[in-house]
Amino acid sequence: MLLMTEEYIYAVARVRSRELGLLSRQDVDQLMACHKVEECLRVLSDKGWAAAGDVTPEEVLAAEEEKTWAFIYELTDDLTPFQVLLFPTDYNNLKAAVKAVVTGVEPHQVFLPGGAVEPELMLRCVREGDFSPLPEAMAQAADNAYHTLLQTEDGQLCDVILDRACLEAVLACGRESKSDILRDYAELTCAVSNIKVAVRACKTGKNRAFLEAALAPCGTLDADSLAAAACKSLEDLYAYLSATPYGEAAERLKESYSAFEKWCDDRVMDLVKDQKMNPFTVGPLFAYVIARRNEISTVRIILSGKLNELDDGMVRERLREMYV
Amino acid sequence: MFDWTTMGIVFALLGAVLAALMGGIGSAIGVGMTGQAAAGVVTEDPSKFGKVLILQLLPGTQGIYGLLIGFVTLTQIGVLGGSSDISLAKGLLYLAACLPMAIVGMVSAKWQAKAAVSSISLVAKKPDQFGKSMIFPAMVETYAVLALLISILSITSIGSLSI
Numbered sequence: 001m002l003l004m005t006e007e008y009i010y011a012v013a014r015v016r017s018r019e020l021g022l023l024s025r026q027d028v029d030q031l032m033a034c035h036k037v038e039e040c041l042r043v044l045s046d047k048g049w050a051a052a053g054d055v056t057p058e059e060v061l062a063a064e065e066e067k068t069w070a071f072i073y074e075l076t077d078d079l080t081p082f083q084v085l086l087f088p089t090d091y092n093n094l095k096a097a098v099k100a101v102v103t104g105v106e107p108h109q110v111f112l113p114g115g116a117v118e119p120e121l122m123l124r125c126v127r128e129g130d131f132s133p134l135p136e137a138m139a140q141a142a143d144n145a146y147h148t149l150l151q152t153e154d155g156q157l158c159d160v161i162l163d164r165a166c167l168e169a170v171l172a173c174g175r176e177s178k179s180d181i182l183r184d185y186a187e188l189t190c191a192v193s194n195i196k197v198a199v200r201a202c203k204t205g206k207n208r209a210f211l212e213a214a215l216a217p218c219g220t221l222d223a224d225s226l227a228a229a230a231c232k233s234l235e236d237l238y239a240y241l242s243a244t245p246y247g248e249a250a251e252r253l254k255e256s257y258s259a260f261e262k263w264c265d266d267r268v269m270d271l272v273k274d275q276k277m278n279p280f281t282v283g284p285l286f287a288y289v290i291a292r293r294n295e296i297s298t299v300r301i302i303l304s305g306k307l308n309e310l311d312d313g314m315v316r317e318r319l320r321e322m323y324v
Numbered sequence: 325m326f327d328w329t330t331m332g333i334v335f336a337l338l339g340a341v342l343a344a345l346m347g348g349i350g351s352a353i354g355v356g357m358t359g360q361a362a363a364g365v366v367t368e369d370p371s372k373f374g375k376v377l378i379l380q381l382l383p384g385t386q387g388i389y390g391l392l393i394g395f396v397t398l399t400q401i402g403v404l405g406g407s408s409d410i411s412l413a414k415g416l417l418y419l420a421a422c423l424p425m426a427i428v429g430m431v432s433a434k435w436q437a438k439a440a441v442s443s444i445s446l447v448a449k450k451p452d453q454f455g456k457s458m459i460f461p462a463m464v465e466t467y468a469v470l471a472l473l474i475s476i477l478s479i480t481s482i483g484s485l486s487i
Contacts, residue, residue, distance in 0.1 A: 009357055009441055013364025016448040279361070279442040 011075040012284045018071065019276070019288065021048055022324045023295045031299065032316065037306045044299065057303040061296050062113070068292040069114055072285060079116060081282045083173045084186050085289060089115035091166035094142055095159060097122040102149045137172070141165030160214045167193055167216035181283045184271055185290075190218040192264045195241065195249055198230035199257075202237055206230075220245050258318055265320045269294060273323065291323030298322070332415030333401060333408050339422030340397035343475065346426040347390020350433030354383025357437040361444040372447060375454050379444050382461045383437040386429040389472045393425040397479050413487045421478030428471035436464035 023031075027047060034040045037057060044051040050063040072082065079086070093111045097119060100107040111119035117134060125131045126146055131139035141162055149158040167190045174186020197214045211227035221244055229240035238250040252263040268290060275287035298320050305315035362376035397418055402408035410418075443457035 009360040010364040013361040013441075013444060013448060014368050016445045017365055017368030020449060279445045280438075 008076070008280065008282050008285060012279055012281075014075060015284050015288045016279075019291070019324060022291055023047065023298070023322060024324050025322050028298060028302070028319060028322060031302050032312060032319075034306065037303055040299075040303055040306060057300075057307070061300055061303075064292070064296050065114060068289055072289060075285060076282075080173075081177060081179060081182055081286060082289065083116060084170045084182060084189070085286075085293075086114070086116040087166050087169045087173070089113075090117050090138065091141075091162050091169075093117070093119045094122050094138065094145075095162050097126045098142065098146050098149060098158060098162070099155060101126040102146065137165065137169050157213075160210070163193075163197075164214055164216050167218075171216065171218060179282055179286070181272065181275060181286055185268065185286070187219055188267060188271060190216055191221045191246060192249075192267070194218065194221055194223065194226060195246060195253075198226050198237055199234070199253060199260075202230040202234050262318055262320060265294060265297070269321045269323060276323075287323070294320050294323060329412050332410035332412045333403075335412070335415035336397065336401040336410055336418035337403060339419035339426075340394040340401070340403075342419075342426040343397065343422040343429070344390045344394035347393075347429030347433070348387045350430035351384045351387030351390075354386070354433040354437030354440070355380060358383060358440045358444065361441040365444055365448045369448070372451060375447050375451065376444050379440045379447065379457065379461065382440050382458075382465065383433045385465060386433040386436075386468050389468060390425055390429050393422055393472065393475050393479065396476060397422060400479055400483055411487060414482060414485065417482045417485070417487075418479065421475055421482060423475075424471040424478075425475040428467055432464050432468040432471075436461050436468075439464055 027043075030043055031040050034043060041051040041055070041057070041060065044060065049060060050067070051060045055063075072079075089112045093115055096107060096110040099105075100110065100123065107119075107123065117138070121133060122142070125134055125139075126142065129146075131142045133139075134142060145158045145161040145165075148161060149155065170186045171190050174183040177183055177186075194215050198211065201211050201214065208227055208231050211230055212223070215223040215227055217223045225240055226237075229236040238254065241247060241250040241253075249260060249263060252260040272283075272287035272290045275283045278284055301318050301320075302315060304310075305312075358380040362373075362380040365376050366373050398404045401410055401415075401418060439461040443460050446457040447454055
């Protein structure tokens with residue numbers, strides 16, 4: 001534990017310096033004040049973003065995400081603490097690989113960059129039916145999803161299997177970690193995903209069996225009770241959530257789904273903000289990645305608003321809290 | 325038959341060695357920790373070298389205090405010249421006198437390093453707060469100085485005791 005604490009001193013000091021370059025609320029206001037996307041890109045370029053020259057907004061955002069991970073790779077060889085952030089990308093790519101192989105379609109621009117496992121490896125494993133090169137939990141889920149899709153041709157069931165496996169992997173990674181922030185983040189991610197699944201299932205009238213298959217058991221939400229409430233009605237679901245630590249989620253859901261999504265991101269930000277005062281451990285590195293993702297997501301919302309000429313008020317109510 | 329009365333000089337020397345050894349170990353760990361943090365800040369912003377260097381050196385003083393105690397003890401017990409005929413009681417007293425610096429030196433260097441690492445983070449984000457950032461690790465120094473004081477007073481007074 002002592003070694004773990006001191007392992008990241010150099011990395012945390014670099015992160016502290018980099019945090020000066022993160023977008024603040026004033027920067028976000030400056031972006032909001034811009035009339036056109038081009039003006040936003042100029043402001044971002046002045047802030048050190050790769051937004052100069054002839055680049056599209058998507059290219060700018062992808063480059064920034066890549067820069068964040070390049071920085072983390074530079075700081076540490078051990079990506080284990082960051083697996084909780086990489087699993088969703090990996091499992092998303094796994095879904096794409098399984099579906100591409102089963103449907104016989106050549107995958108084109110379906111894989112997300114930045115995962116821990118190469119999409120080509122996943123594709124080869126699925127094609128050969130040998131999942132052993134993949135991490136154990138992922139291999140089991142891939143095998144299960146592949147054979148389920150072959151037998152039932154039900155793409156949604158395949159998604160459910162892999163989404164749940166992803167959440168279980170995130171939870172396991174958080175629980176195995178010695179870091180409080182990783183454990184809390186994994187728990188929050190799993191609980192929020194369960195709420196999203198329950199709300200969608202309730203709205204589309206899914207049955208109890210579907211919910212039981214889709215919900216991952218986590219510590220702060222009882223999957224059985226959540227499934228039972230979601231099978232009844234949205235009101236029952238909100239009533240159940242009100243009695244859990246996610247009572248505010250019910251309030252936001254009653255408002256709108258986008259308000260709920262903003263609440264989810266803001267909870268994550270609240271969780272990681274304490275790391276600004278922590279000079280040791282992997283926590284500040286993890287918080288930095290979350291902060292960068294958050295600002296990329298905020299910039300994406302602003303740029304989309306400018307591109308589609310949306311009302312400023314509509315964009316502002318979706319803007320996330322910033323880390324600095 | 326083993327003669328315990330001849331062991332006075334051994335215990336006294338042990339005290340001197342412990343003061344230098346433990347203070348040195350604490351400072352080496354401390355300066356190593358702060359050095360990593362300082363290097364991290366300088367990697368991103370070389371202009372902060374001067375400020376973080378001062379913070380890096382703060383946990384280094386315990387090693388110097390340990391050396392000082394060791395040197396004074398060696399002088400007092402006659403290892404560096406003079407008579408080294410020391411009774412067992414005096415030898416044990418020298419050992420006891422060196423322990424405050426040895427133990428407090430090692431522990432305080434480590435904790436001062438943690439405070440200094442935090443202050444380096446502070447300077448990385450708010451360079452204008454450098455003055456305040458110095459105060460936090462300097463507070464830890466107080467206890468190393470108190471230990472130094474008590475060790476020096478003890479060591480210099482033991483010689484005049486008639487035991």
